[in-house]
Amino acid sequence: MSRSDMCLQNPVRAVDEAERCDASLEGAAVRNLLWSSEAATISSTTMRINQFNCLSKLIQNVDQLHHPTICRRQFGTAATVGGTVRQALGQIVETKDSVENHGAAPHGDPNFLESVDIYFDRAAAYAQSTPDILAQIKFPLKCGNGTVELIEAYRAQHSHHRLPVKGGIRMAPNVDANETMALAALMTFKCAVVDVPFGGAKGGIKIDPNKYTSTEKETIIRRYTSELVKKNFIGPALDVPAPDYGTGPQEMAWIKDTFEHLRPTDINGSACVTGKPLEEGGIDGRQEATGLGVFFCVREFLNDKELVSKLNMNPGVKGKTFIVQGFGNVGRHTADKLAAAGGKIIAVAEYDGGIVDETGEGLDITAIKAYQATKKSILGFPGTTTRRDSGEILELECDVLIPAALESQIHSRNAHRIKAKVIAEAANGPVTPRAEVILEKRGIVILPDLLLNAHIIKREMGRFSSQGGVTVSYFEWLKNLNHMHFGRMSRRMEESGKKALIDALENQFGNGTKLSEDLRRQIVKGNTEVDFVYSGLEETMLVSWDNVRRTAQIKGCNYRTAAYLIAIERIATCYKVSGIFP
Ligand SMILES: NC(=O)C1=CN([C@@H]2O[C@H](COP(=O)(O)OP(=O)(O)OC[C@H]3O[C@@H](n4cnc5c(N)ncnc54)[C@H](O)[C@@H]3O)[C@@H](O)[C@H]2O)C=CC1
Ligand SMILES: O=C(O)CCC(=O)C(=O)O
Numbered sequence: 001m002s003r004s005d006m007c008l009q010n011p012v013r014a015v016d017e018a019e020r021c022d023a024s025l026e027g028a029a030v031r032n033l034l035w036s037s038e039a040a041t042i043s044s045t046t047m048r049i050n051q052f053n054c055l056s057k058l059i060q061n062v063d064q065l066h067h068p069t070i071c072r073r074q075f076g077t078a079a080t081v082g083g084t085v086r087q088a089l090g091q092i093v094e095t096k097d098s099v100e101n102h103g104a105a106p107h108g109d110p111n112f113l114e115s116v117d118i119y120f121d122r123a124a125a126y127a128q129s130t131p132d133i134l135a136q137i138k139f140p141l142k143c144g145n146g147t148v149e150l151i152e153a154y155r156a157q158h159s160h161h162r163l164p165v166k167g168g169i170r171m172a173p174n175v176d177a178n179e180t181m182a183l184a185a186l187m188t189f190k191c192a193v194v195d196v197p198f199g200g201a202k203g204g205i206k207i208d209p210n211k212y213t214s215t216e217k218e219t220i221i222r223r224y225t226s227e228l229v230k231k232n233f234i235g236p237a238l239d240v241p242a243p244d245y246g247t248g249p250q251e252m253a254w255i256k257d258t259f260e261h262l263r264p265t266d267i268n269g270s271a272c273v274t275g276k277p278l279e280e281g282g283i284d285g286r287q288e289a290t291g292l293g294v295f296f297c298v299r300e301f302l303n304d305k306e307l308v309s310k311l312n313m314n315p316g317v318k319g320k321t322f323i324v325q326g327f328g329n330v331g332r333h334t335a336d337k338l339a340a341a342g343g344k345i346i347a348v349a350e351y352d353g354g355i356v357d358e359t360g361e362g363l364d365i366t367a368i369k370a371y372q373a374t375k376k377s378i379l380g381f382p383g384t385t386t387r388r389d390s391g392e393i394l395e396l397e398c399d400v401l402i403p404a405a406l407e408s409q410i411h412s413r414n415a416h417r418i419k420a421k422v423i424a425e426a427a428n429g430p431v432t433p434r435a436e437v438i439l440e441k442r443g444i445v446i447l448p449d450l451l452l453n454a455h456i457i458k459r460e461m462g463r464f465s466s467q468g469g470v471t472v473s474y475f476e477w478l479k480n481l482n483h484m485h486f487g488r489m490s491r492r493m494e495e496s497g498k499k500a501l502i503d504a505l506e507n508q509f510g511n512g513t514k515l516s517e518d519l520r521r522q523i524v525k526g527n528t529e530v531d532f533v534y535s536g537l538e539e540t541m542l543v544s545w546d547n548v549r550r551t552a553q554i555k556g557c558n559y560r561t562a563a564y565l566i567a568i569e570r571i572a573t574c575y576k577v578s579g580i581f582p
Pocket of ligand 2: 241471
């Protein structure tokens with residue numbers, strides 16, 4: 001069965017149902033807003049698609065109407081899916097079980113997919129749900145020792161209200177269907193909240209990247225890409241992956257190369273993936289820009305006199321204490337920026353334990369990076385005490401706690417021991433919904449992942465350019481579609497215009513007054529790609545933060561609910577405005 005067959009099989013609902021859905025947009029109470037979803041189970045040789053209601057949920061509005069769940073622009077086929085509250089579940093059992101058994105959060109907290117759902121519910125004042133499509137890919141890998149291993153991988157697409165869908169690829173041993181789908185859903189809301197015109201997706205490859213050689217990882221990534229190509233799960237107009245936990249620019253370069261080999265006539269082929277090295281069509285970023293997005297948002301919050309005074313803090317980053325969990329791409333770059341702005345990083349947690357500053361000066365992030373690179377661990381770093389229990393680090397006193405590792409790290413069993421005043425979610429989904437309730441009661445403010453990590457920008461040492469959150473990915477995608485770097489057409493023109501203006505002003509004064517060479521150079525300098533990226537990033541971040549802050553104030557809700565609300569409204573408007581075809 002092809003994917004479009006799968007779509008068309010579903011009942012196409014009448015427009016009046018869409019109108020009822022719109023009516024509910026105007027304030028009907030939705031108690032449980034659930035999804036209908038579809039899955040594609042794909043093996044390397046055969047493709048089997050099971051349509052199932054993955055997490056069938058009851059949608060109730062005040063009229064007790066049932067709502068259509070609209071699957072739009074599904075690879076060119078518009079259709080309405082689901083709709084009735086309880087559908088025949090068909091082949092659900094096997095897949096539903098596997099979804100439920102995976103991705104469980106600790107200690108009875110909801111699993112990650114349920115958490116995203118709950119956050120969505122908390123924000124939803126109206127019903128709108130979107131389908132998931134999950135590609136489950138299995139393929140054999142010939143290992144160096146001659147054995148063959150079956151690799152399990154996924155790509156989940158959450159919402160096609162905008163195309164392409166977008167989201168990173170994870171490489172981690174705990175990857176599963178549940179986690180991939182939850183992360184895909186988060187991507188939908190994240191893109192909407194920062195107004196980046198993509199639907200949500202996510203990929204996952206279930207391996208521990210540290211246990212494989214670079215050659216083996218290349219084989220895995222290329223094979224994964226070829227599976228995605230075969231199934232139409234990748235392409236500049238369809239689905240555009242990016243880095244995530246455990247992957248980086250090198251993996252993205254392999255994806256691009258594989259795609260271009262398999263689709264040599266696609267002139268926009270390089271836009272099939274973002275987070276690439278600069279030489280492969282990545283976007284330029286500078287060393288100082290690393291960790292910028294999370295830093296920007298934390299800084300904006302801490303600079304807001306009114307908001308911080310409620311937490312009995314003075315405004316500003318300077319002198320504030322920070323704890324970072326996860327000293328990887330996101331964590332170390334964020335720590336770097338905060339330290340450079342005068343913040344004190346007092347502890348860092350890693351998977352094998354944590355370190356606590358003993359000097360009182362705050363940790364030297366550059367020195368820890370160098371230490372980690374040689375020792376393969378941060379533990380034992382001079383001037384610190386080592387804690388073997390990484391979880392303890394989260395519970396130390398500080399102003400801002402930055403979880404930058406994985407989801408569900410702050411849950412119902414440790415939330416009451418967290419002593420931070422603010423939690424800045426650099427990772428995706430680090431706080432479970434139960435923990436959020438506990439933290440809120442204790443007056444702890446959460447800056448949500450949706451907003452924070454959409455703006456991540458970072459640069460690895462050496463030859464790779466910046467890889468970052470989805471906002472920067474958006475700029476890279478645009479650059480690739482333009483087939484030209486930002487500033488190429490305008491930079492010299494800007495420079496000659498400004499030069500002519502300065503010359504004219506100097507002549508006008510007529511008294512020989514001249515700008516110094518240095519000042520002249522600074523003023524005349526045209527915008528480079530980096531300038532465009534920073535400016536676009538800062539604009540996107542400031543506007544998004546301002547929207548979230550104001551919505552939270554108006555609705556009297558927390559920042560996460562405000563962010564989801566903004567996202568839901570944008571997605572709903574998109575469905576409403578684009579109508580139903582055919
Ligand atoms: N890389 C990217 O561009 C983006 C990443 N994110 C999110 O940020 C988070 C981190 O991603 P990256 O920094 O790229 O991954 P990474 O793989 O570079 O770093 C993660 C670090 O966390 C550590 N870690 C793992 N489990 C831990 C635990 N239980 N306690 C403490 N540390 C632990 C790992 O050892 C590693 O050093 C993820 O949630 C990811 O989805 C979000 C947006 C973009
Ligand atoms: O840059 C992208 O396209 C997605 C990054 C990502 O996976 C995320 O924000 O979680």
